Amino acid sequence: xxxxxxxxxxxxxxxxxxxxxxxxxxxxxxxxxxxxxxxxxxxxxxxxxxxxxxxxxxxxxxxxxxxxxxxxxxxxxxxxxxxxxxxxxxxxxxxxxxxxxxxxxxxxxxxxxxxxxxxxxxxxxxxxxxxxxxxxxxxxxxxxxxxxxxxxxxxxxxxxxxxxxxxxxxxxxxxxxxxxxxxxxxxxxxxxxxxxxxxxxxxxxxxxxxxxxxxxxxxxxxxxxxxxxxxxxxxxxxxxxxxxxxxxxxxxxxxxxxxxxxxxxxxxxxxxxxxxxxxxxxxxxxx
Amino acid sequence: xxxxxxxxxxxxxxxxxxxxxxxxxxxxxxxxxxxxxxxxxxxxxxxxxxxxxxxxxxxxxxxxxxxxxxxxxxxxxxxxxxxxxxxxxxxxxxxxxxxxxxxxxxxxxxxxxxxxxxxxxxxxxxxxxxxxxxxxxxxxxxxxxxxxxxxxxxxxxxxxxxxxxxxxxxxxxxxxxxxxxxxxxxxxxxxxxxxxxxxxxxxxxxxxxxxxxxxxxxxxxxxxxxxxxxxxxxxxxxxxxxxxxxxxxxxxxxxxxxxxxxxxxxxxxxxxxxxxxxxxxxxxxxxxxxxxxxxxxxxxxxxxxxxxxxxxxxxxxxxxxxxxxxxx
Numbered sequence: 001x002x003x004x005x006x007x008x009x010x011x012x013x014x015x016x017x018x019x020x021x022x023x024x025x026x027x028x029x030x031x032x033x034x035x036x037x038x039x040x041x042x043x044x045x046x047x048x049x050x051x052x053x054x055x056x057x058x059x060x061x062x063x064x065x066x067x068x069x070x071x072x073x074x075x076x077x078x079x080x081x082x083x084x085x086x087x088x089x090x091x092x093x094x095x096x097x098x099x100x101x102x103x104x105x106x107x108x109x110x111x112x113x114x115x116x117x118x119x120x121x122x123x124x125x126x127x128x129x130x131x132x133x134x135x136x137x138x139x140x141x142x143x144x145x146x147x148x149x150x151x152x153x154x155x156x157x158x159x160x161x162x163x164x165x166x167x168x169x170x171x172x173x174x175x176x177x178x179x180x181x182x183x184x185x186x187x188x189x190x191x192x193x194x195x196x197x198x199x200x201x202x203x204x205x206x207x208x209x210x211x212x213x214x215x216x217x218x219x220x221x222x223x224x225x226x227x228x229x230x231x232x233x234x235x236x237x238x239x240x241x242x243x244x245x246x247x248x249x250x251x252x253x254x255x256x257x258x259x260x261x262x263x264x265x266x267x268x269x270x271x272x273x274x275x276x277x278x279x280x281x282x283x284x285x286x287x
Numbered sequence: 288x289x290x291x292x293x294x295x296x297x298x299x300x301x302x303x304x305x306x307x308x309x310x311x312x313x314x315x316x317x318x319x320x321x322x323x324x325x326x327x328x329x330x331x332x333x334x335x336x337x338x339x340x341x342x343x344x345x346x347x348x349x350x351x352x353x354x355x356x357x358x359x360x361x362x363x364x365x366x367x368x369x370x371x372x373x374x375x376x377x378x379x380x381x382x383x384x385x386x387x388x389x390x391x392x393x394x395x396x397x398x399x400x401x402x403x404x405x406x407x408x409x410x411x412x413x414x415x416x417x418x419x420x421x422x423x424x425x426x427x428x429x430x431x432x433x434x435x436x437x438x439x440x441x442x443x444x445x446x447x448x449x450x451x452x453x454x455x456x457x458x459x460x461x462x463x464x465x466x467x468x469x470x471x472x473x474x475x476x477x478x479x480x481x482x483x484x485x486x487x488x489x490x491x492x493x494x495x496x497x498x499x500x501x502x503x504x505x506x507x508x509x510x511x512x513x514x515x516x517x518x519x520x521x522x523x524x525x526x527x528x529x530x531x532x533x534x535x536x537x538x539x540x541x542x543x544x545x546x547x548x549x550x551x552x553x554x555x556x557x558x559x560x561x562x563x564x565x566x567x568x569x570x571x572x573x574x575x576x577x578x579x580x581x582x583x584x585x586x587x588x589x590x591x592x593x594x595x596x597x598x599x600x601x602x603x604x605x606x607x608x609x610x611x612x613x614x615x
Contacts, residue, residue: 093354093407094348102589102591109584221539232409263427269419276413276416
């Protein structure tokens with residue numbers, strides 16, 4: 001028999017993995033263009049609603065909807081990027097914050113208008129329900145699935161960024177944009193595609209999150225806070241940083257809620273403020 | 288302001304402190320609700336309080352360039368401390384106002400040491416985190432603040448022992464307006480002082496100001512503390528005029544709303560926050576039939592439109608039109 005602390009740890013890790021999938025896209029785009037995108041979780045919410053619609057209305061299997069939610073979020077984000085975001089790349093932080101907060105407000109209202117303010121139910125496939133007994137510890141199958149997906153995403157991102165031509169262009173643009181342009185890298189195109197990928201991952205995260213945290217129109221803001229915490233604690237543009245920060249925040253949030261429920265969300269805000277005061281650029285940040 | 292004669296620094300500062308006829312007209316217009324809209328005095332009082340809150344954000348955001356997403360923390364501190372003061376000590380309003388201002392200022396001064404070390408994204412995140420922390424503290428300290436039920440048992444004595452806070456909000460509006468005007472005069476003096484000029488210099492170039500003798504961090508600390516004091520006064524006003532304090536007063540929503548008002552009116556202009564708050568509050572009152580989530584749809588559209596087409600807010604747009612018209 002394993003003591004319950006391992007169960008808490010397991011839930012924390014699964015939650016951290018979810019936060020990682022939700023936030024890694026924002027981390028990369030923030031590091032690349034220094035664009036403060038507070039509408040990131042609106043793309044996650046879009047992915048979530050795509051999954052809910054396809055499963056509940058069109059009767060698709062849950063797993064088949066995941067790629068669709070990825071593509072839907074990616075396409076929407078790239079349209080917005082071309083129409084609105086690109087005009088503000090050189091604008092102040094404040095203008096970027098205002099524009100994207102505005103988009104997040106709009107997403108909340110549109111979601112409430114179409115789907116109502118209730119929590120959306122979702123039916124996961126039978127294979128992902130229940131739990132596996134592991135030395136007397138019940139490990140939720142869905143959480144195991146979540147961890148597997150997140151690890152796959154991490155692996156794909158590390159391989160994609162470290163060993164491909166596209167990845168090399170992204171890294172070059174993050175490190176020194178002007179130099180990258182000088183070498184003939186199309187930084188605008190690199191950014192647009194990275195942005196689409198990041199938002200697509202957010203959409204995937206939104207779909208995966210429904211089972212764990214539910215989905216309602218306020219998702220855009222509720223999880224925005226978590227995502228921003230992960231990104232700023234981890235350091236901009238760092239995948240390893242986002243991963244470590246997502247684990248730290250996920251585990252401390254679950255452990256905090258389990259052992260000292262009266263503190264509520266206090267603990268993660270405290271973790272964030274302390275980490276940022278200690279290292280303003282985040283745990284793995286360069287700048 | 289184009290001025291043909293060469294200016295001495297003193298002359299420049301003096302020229303800026305001169306009262307424009309439009310300003311006098313504006314302040315006279317604030318008295319109109321007493322005669323024209325006696326049924327809307329409670330709303331007018333709320334507008335005056337929110338306008339003052341927007342002014343306090345303007346000092347750090349519009350002038351010093353410190354973007355804060357957690358300014359409601361100080362509003363909430365003021366609201367709760369004024370409420371608790373009236374509950375456990377006495378209900379005299381002015382002393383409550385001072386206590387709230389002092390507590391908010393103390394907290395502002397403490398956090399200003401953190402704030403002044405950061406800029407850009409970490410700064411936005413720190414202010415957001417501190418604001419959320421304050422909200423969590425107020426929420427979990429149920430024994431003190433009443434948590435999500437709100438603070439019960441606030442009672443405010445009549446002003447000078449004479450003017451009771453009536454149902455129509457006549458006293459409330461007169462009181463809020465008077466405080467707004469007095470604090471506005473102080474803020475106006477501050478902004479047009481060399482200190483205010485230094486703040487604008489820091490906003491434009493953080494690195495160069497220390498080279499000409501204005502330490503950026505020390506200035507940001509002072510400005511942040513002053514803004515916190517004013518925000519605390521606003522919170523106290525709201526508590527005293529409504530006899531209640533709730534978690535809403537310290538929520539992220541309030542921080543976001545005040546940011547929207549300020550940007551709508553025009554940040555970095557003394558009247559920007561005032562005009563923005565008035566428009567925002569009146570519009571919200573008029574559209575109160577709409578469910579809040581749809582009201583925020585229009586706020587979102589408005590934000591996108593302001594950022595895209597009206598970068599300096601309504602006042603910025605107006606002054607651009609006036610400048611163009613004068614040139615012809």
